[in-house]
Amino acid sequence: DTGVSQNPRHKITKRGQNVTFRCDPISEHNRLYWYRQTLGQGPEFLTYFQNEAQLEKSRLLSDRFSAERPKGSFSTLEIQRTEQGDSAMYLCASSPGTGMAGELFFGEGSRLTVL
Amino acid sequence: GQQVMQIPQYQHVQEGEDFTTYCNSSTTLSNIQWYKQRPGGHPVFLIQLVKSGEVKKQKRLTFQFGEAKKNSSLHITATQTTDVGTYFCAGPKTGANNLFFGTGTRLTVIP
Numbered sequence: 001d002t003g004v005s006q007n008p009r010h011k012i013t014k015r016g017q018n019v020t021f022r023c024d025p026i027s028e029h030n031r032l033y034w035y036r037q038t039l040g041q042g043p044e045f046l047t048y049f050q051n052e053a054q055l056e057k058s059r060l061l062s063d064r065f066s067a068e069r070p071k072g073s074f075s076t077l078e079i080q081r082t083e084q085g086d087s088a089m090y091l092c093a094s095s096p097g098t099g100m101a102g103e104l105f106f107g108e109g110s111r112l113t114v115l
Numbered sequence: 116g117q118q119v120m121q122i123p124q125y126q127h128v129q130e131g132e133d134f135t136t137y138c139n140s141s142t143t144l145s146n147i148q149w150y151k152q153r154p155g156g157h158p159v160f161l162i163q164l165v166k167s168g169e170v171k172k173q174k175r176l177t178f179q180f181g182e183a184k185k186n187s188s189l190h191i192t193a194t195q196t197t198d199v200g201t202y203f204c205a206g207p208k209t210g211a212n213n214l215f216f217g218t219g220t221r222l223t224v225i226p
Contacts, residue, residue, distance in 0.1 A: 031212070042119075042203050042216035043158060056213045091157060100145055100165070101212040104205075106157040 002026060004107035006092050012113045013082055020078045021110040025094030032075050033104060034067055035091040043091055049075060050098065082114045117142050117208050119217040127223045134194050136220035138187040138204035145209045147180050147187040150216075153200040158216075161189075184209075194224045 005024040013019050025032050030051055035043035046065065047057045051072035064082075069075040079086055089111050093104035118141040128134050138147065146165045150158035162171055164180035164187065171178045177190045187204055204217040 033214070035216075040221075042219045043205075045213050045215055048213050050212075056211075093158075101207045101214055103148065103160040103163060104150075104158070104214065106159070108157055 004092055004094050004105050006090075006107035006110050008110060009108060010111045010113075012115065014115050015084060016081055018078065018080045019082055019112060020076055021090050021092075021112075023075045023077070023092030023094075023107060025074070025092070026096075026105055027073075029094035029096045029105070030072075030098055031095040031101075032069055033093045033095070034075070034077050035093065037089045037091055037109070038087075046077070079112075082112075084114045087112055087114045117215050119204060119206065119215050121202075121204060121217040121220050123220055124218065125221050125223070127225060128194050130196060130224050130226050131193050134191040134198070134222055136189050136202050136204075136222075138189075138217050140185045140206060140208075140215075142208040143184050144206035145184075145211075147184075147204055147206045148214065149178060149187075149189055150203045150205060151200045152203065152219075156200075158203060191222075194222070196224050196226055198222060199224050 007022045033048040034046040037043045047067050049069040064080045067077045089109040091109045093106045121138050148163045149161040152158045162178050168182045169180045175192045179188045201219045201221045203219045205214045
């Protein structure tokens with residue numbers, strides 16, 4: 001399978017715990033995006049990387065959220081001290097190229113439930 | 116901040132009827148993309164429009180980008196049950212590369 005891979009697919013945690021999600025993009029893609037989606041809403045932009053550089057981070061993202069892409073390949077999204085409002089589907093997408101934003105290839109997502 | 120709104124939020128049609136969803140951005144977009152998300156699935160890319168006033172067709176789907184590059188539409192002719200899902204527009208404002216998604220239009224097709 002050469003698509004975008006996300007792990008774990010489902011995560012149930014207690015409020016206050018830390019969680020980490022991993023995204024493996026399509027291998028030749030330079031750009032990697034993280035989105036959050038709640039039921040009935042559109043994907044909400046969180047952050048994106050061009051290779052290993054994090055170029056933009058949403059102002060909606062509190063300091064409890066951090067993302068890395070250390071070698072310009074896979075990426076991790078960590079949420080510290082989870083809150084019930086963090087419950088959502090976390091989507092990763094990758095995109096080739098370095099110019100105008102193009103087609104995003106999404107993974108299946110990681111669903112987080114905070115109890 | 117940038118906002119991308121879509122109308123209607125929901126649309127129920129009889130199979131065979133046409134369907135249109137409209138997308139409006141608060142800022143000028145460098146391009147507009149459309150995605151389809153089936154229930155329980157992830158967004159899947161449909162098309163990208165770049166030029167002002169551009170119109171593209173994919174079989175029964177017609178996509179249009181407004182002259183001011185702030186609005187777009189998706190029209191489906193003679194809907195089929197396979198068209199069921201939520202349709203999102205998305206675009207980066209001029210000079211940026213982070214895509215903001217619209218609020219989506221959820222299409223239900225009644226057989």
